[in-house]
Amino acid sequence: MTNHTRACAACGSSFTSVRSDAVTCSPKCSTRLRKARRAGTAVPTTRECLGCGTDISDRHGNARYCRECYEAQEKQHQANRARPALCPQCGAAFSAKTGREKYCTLRCSGLAARARQLGQPWTAICVVCASAFSAADTRMITCSVRCRIYHRRHPEYVDVERQCEVCARGIPRDTHRAAIYCSERCRRLIGKHLRRNRAAQAPAEPVRLRDVFERDGWICHICSLPVDRELNGHHPMMASLDHIIPISDPEYPGHVWANLALAHLICNTSKCNRATQKDRDLYERLRAIKR
Structure with missing residues (x-):
């Protein structure tokens, strides 16, 4: 097996390959050469970084800076936009990166939102058992963990007019109009009691x-x-x-x-x-x- 040494048609660097028809040193150079031939040029054009002048031909077509210069430009841009601010939740001074940044951390933002919610409680109706409860969030639609789990298992459940004869929860809308139980568990539970009563003739x-x-x-x-x-x-x-x-x-x-x-x-x-x-x-x- 003979190794062939030649210059890459895309970047001009020397490389060694066992293939006699290889013209590029890497898949990246192959892609650059293929795009150049589609554009009508025999050799890919060389692009230079606007910051340091290094070759950035291997980056994407809209790139104007190398990775190091781009990160430096972003840091400088953020430093220019930063302004001193005071967190209204904990009172700590911090550097706000945007004009709308109000709190120093995400934790302070969550604590402030929770305080606003607890300061304005309201009454909501549970979509499962139709009972009234004090909701701490506008997105709360169930009154308890049990109702929330039941609602997750029955996402189509929004009908509170028809109630189960066993647990008084609402019956899913996709069930038959004559259904009187919300789930198979309730049907089996009442069936067990009825069978035992029939056996005892009670x-x-x-x-x-x-x-x-x-x-x-x-x-x-x-x-x-x-x-x-x-x-x-x-x-x-x-x-x-x-x-x-x-x-x-x-x-x-x-x-x-x-x-x-x-x-x-x-x-x-x-x-x-x-x-x-x-x-x-x-x-x-x-x-x-x-x-």
Whole structure:
């Protein structure tokens, strides 16, 4: 294999190649030569930097400076535009690069925006559960983390007129007009209660979980501690529906309004199928209250 040494047709430098028909030293020079031939010239024209006079033929066609001169020109331009300013958030003096720059850092800008939002609270309507809440941002459309996750899973969800019979959330618009459940999870949940009641030959009423939770004030009837309404999944402290008198009890009244109460998931699981005298007294009090 013979090496051939010759001068590059684009830049004029000497190079060595194993190919006898090679005329350029690099792919960049090949591109320059091809563009020059398209323009009608045999040799690419040489361009010089306006700052230092070096060859910038290898840069893009609109370049007037080499990279070092260009960076120096940008620094000088920014220094000429800089002006002394005082940050209204932290009070520190800084050099503003533009006329509209008001804060010294992005953190100060965010803190100031947050302070303006908290200073002007307003009430918004959640697009999932249709409840009113105090929004701290104009972009907030959901009242809690649970509603926000539900809205992400159902982006088409904007209809709050039709509410689920289980959780009282709105039903997505793309579902059938006769649908009464918002999701497969709610349908299976109510189906499980109905099947268990049919097996026990006990009555059942259509009850919304959220109505029961709101009636109990989001307080667990077993441990008397508050329930975080934003917990979901299988968190042990999430909200769950408890039958005050369980199905296994001979006096089980059924899946009815007076026999349902709010409980932590861990409390509901620990209670199992037992009913104390306190539970029976609670059932009697709820049965005496008109729904």
